Amino acid sequence: MSKEIIKIEDLKREFTMGTETVHALRGISFSIKEGEFVTIMGSSGSGKSTLLNILGCLDQPTAGIYEIDNVCVKELSRNELATIRNEKIGFIFQSYNLLARTSALENVELPLLYNSKVSTGERRERAIKALEMVGLGDRMDHTPSQLSGGQQQRVAIARSLVNNPVMILADEATGNLDTRTSYEIMSLFQDLNKKGITITFVTHEPDIATFSNRTIVLKDGNIIQDYKNHKVQSAADELAKLPKEDH
Amino acid sequence: MRLLNLIKIAFKAIVLNKMRTLLTMLGIIIGVASVIAMLAIGEGSKESIRTTISAMGSNMITIQPGADNRGPARGSGGDVQTLTLKNYEAIKEKATLLSYVTPVVNGGGQVINGSNNWPSTLYGVNPDYLKIKVVDLQSGSMFTDAEVQSASKVALIGQTVVDNIFPDGQDPVGQMIRFNNIPFKVIGVLEEKGENTFGQDQDDVVIAPYTTVQKRILAIDYLNQVMASAISEDDAPAAVTQVTEILRSQHKLTEYEDDDFTVRSMEELISTFSSTSEMLTILLVAVASISLLIGGIGIMNIMYVSVKERTKEIGLRMAVGAKGADILMQFLIEAILISITGGLLGVMLGLGATVFIEKFLNWPTSVALYSIVISFAVCAVTGIFFGWYPAKKAAALDPITALRYE
Numbered sequence: 001m002s003k004e005i006i007k008i009e010d011l012k013r014e015f016t017m018g019t020e021t022v023h024a025l026r027g028i029s030f031s032i033k034e035g036e037f038v039t040i041m042g043s044s045g046s047g048k049s050t051l052l053n054i055l056g057c058l059d060q061p062t063a064g065i066y067e068i069d070n071v072c073v074k075e076l077s078r079n080e081l082a083t084i085r086n087e088k089i090g091f092i093f094q095s096y097n098l099l100a101r102t103s104a105l106e107n108v109e110l111p112l113l114y115n116s117k118v119s120t121g122e123r124r125e126r127a128i129k130a131l132e133m134v135g136l137g138d139r140m141d142h143t144p145s146q147l148s149g150g151q152q153q154r155v156a157i158a159r160s161l162v163n164n165p166v167m168i169l170a171d172e173a174t175g176n177l178d179t180r181t182s183y184e185i186m187s188l189f190q191d192l193n194k195k196g197i198t199i200t201f202v203t204h205e206p207d208i209a210t211f212s213n214r215t216i217v218l219k220d221g222n223i224i225q226d227y228k229n230h231k232v233q234s235a236a237d238e239l240a241k242l243p244k245e246d247h
Numbered sequence: 248m249r250l251l252n253l254i255k256i257a258f259k260a261i262v263l264n265k266m267r268t269l270l271t272m273l274g275i276i277i278g279v280a281s282v283i284a285m286l287a288i289g290e291g292s293k294e295s296i297r298t299t300i301s302a303m304g305s306n307m308i309t310i311q312p313g314a315d316n317r318g319p320a321r322g323s324g325g326d327v328q329t330l331t332l333k334n335y336e337a338i339k340e341k342a343t344l345l346s347y348v349t350p351v352v353n354g355g356g357q358v359i360n361g362s363n364n365w366p367s368t369l370y371g372v373n374p375d376y377l378k379i380k381v382v383d384l385q386s387g388s389m390f391t392d393a394e395v396q397s398a399s400k401v402a403l404i405g406q407t408v409v410d411n412i413f414p415d416g417q418d419p420v421g422q423m424i425r426f427n428n429i430p431f432k433v434i435g436v437l438e439e440k441g442e443n444t445f446g447q448d449q450d451d452v453v454i455a456p457y458t459t460v461q462k463r464i465l466a467i468d469y470l471n472q473v474m475a476s477a478i479s480e481d482d483a484p485a486a487v488t489q490v491t492e493i494l495r496s497q498h499k500l501t502e503y504e505d506d507d508f509t510v511r512s513m514e515e516l517i518s519t520f521s522s523t524s525e526m527l528t529i530l531l532v533a534v535a536s537i538s539l540l541i542g543g544i545g546i547m548n549i550m551y552v553s554v555k556e557r558t559k560e561i562g563l564r565m566a567v568g569a570k571g572a573d574i575l576m577q578f579l580i581e582a583i584l585i586s587i588t589g590g591l592l593g594v595m596l597g598l599g600a601t602v603f604i605e606k607f608l609n610w611p612t613s614v615a616l617y618s619i620v621i622s623f624a625v626c627a628v629t630g631i632f633f634g635w636y637p638a639k640k641a642a643a644l645d646p647i648t649a650l651r652y653e
Contacts, residue, residue: 053647056566058565058566058646058647058650059647078570078571079570079571079572082565082568082569082570082571083568083570085565085566085567085568086567086568086569087568091566091567093563093650097559097562097563097566097650099560099563101263102259110563110564110567111567111568113252113256114249114252114564114567114568114569114570114573115568116249159567163567163568
């Protein structure tokens, strides 16, 4: 029986816009177990982004329970949320969000800079290991402008791995990439997942969901589907099937 | 550890924007440099006044006829004839805090030796004069009390007078000279003292017994001045009071009447001259401080731009675990680093400017350590003060909004 990483019960999030109350999430419940690869799907306005913000501890629910790694997030202060983000979550963004004119290695080191328990030596060591894990061991000194989109996203993935999070949270991580590169990135995610890393992937592209082993579909603030994917496609195989480019 | 990381982050941000940082620093650099240079000039002139005046004898007390003529213009004290020999004698007799007293009468005229002549000032004094003015003799001797009594036509001359009327290097002692056609025998030469702070040549003098000058040259019975010397520098203020009381009773002044004479110690003289230069210093420093303030506003401006420009970066840092305090410190440290580096460069530039002023303009300067410490401290405070608001703004950003910021 694997451990529950995420536990959500009757989660609600409301925004007050002037006199009107917008119900972004209308009481949803689900949990994510260690080692799962979950995609959260939904069209725009479905509450996907709100859920992502709450999952990432950037925002707090109005009502209901959200626990990450057995910590109840609802009552935490701004600073405590920052610590949770620092220690338990690895973020990956659509637009990579790397620091410009800063080497790949330093970009990867970033989360550890805010963790006083990690020494300078250990920080460097862990960043190098994370970069090697995503296959960029030879690009450590390159700045984002010297890297391709796919490589930049790999650096971002390394950055999300460096603090040994309980979950990686990816927000449209392949949205800015071409098909070939996004398959490469998905294949990397699958490899990481096989090593036991829990991944939550927010996307609106249905074909991305076929690479994960569970899909949650949101609509108008409710979960309309939550199903296990029994025939997970291998992104590496899909990549091999793509026609060879001749350049 | 954590602070060190933040300093590293801030340092990197500065290095990545070298040109912008340098331009931002410029205000601070100029501000600090001008504060230091201005204070050095002010301090230097004050010091040189002080040294000149104490070289003139720091215990010295001068008594002049006429009311205090400092401040708004009044009549020249020299024209008033209220100071008499009787007053001098009373002071000499009753003032216990004075060690030396001399009457002073003076007048200008031509000093002539053969075909050489030179315009100079003749001072009629008694032998105490040398002690009061702290002047030594280069050769010859001072006249005696007996020579004063008999109004002898003897004189001592300063080096400038010697140079002008004895141009061929002849020993003046024993020679006859004429002052306004009255013959004097030169009995001594005064030691060279050079110019004082006010540009007055202290060697352009002729000294003779006051009796001789009063009777034979000026034909007056009053005194232009009385000079005295207090027992010690500390006794000078008390001596001033004592002399004032003696003169008030001499002049029969009622308690409602103001003094019709002025008694001044050197300390007062120093403060009179210093207050002028102090005023100027304050003015200069005020101007310099304004440029420091403008420098500070420049820092605030650039920090504000920097926060705006890096909103997304701030969002990312927050997403990966930076707390509000971390962001605040990062930007505050950046502002402080800019202002302190600017301060450091400013101190160097200020010192350089001071050396330049001293060397090429020949103005006396003196760099006070406190001016460096103060301007440096002001810089750090400027950094904190003007960096605080933008840093606070950055720290208060909502990570979600910041991440989405384009």
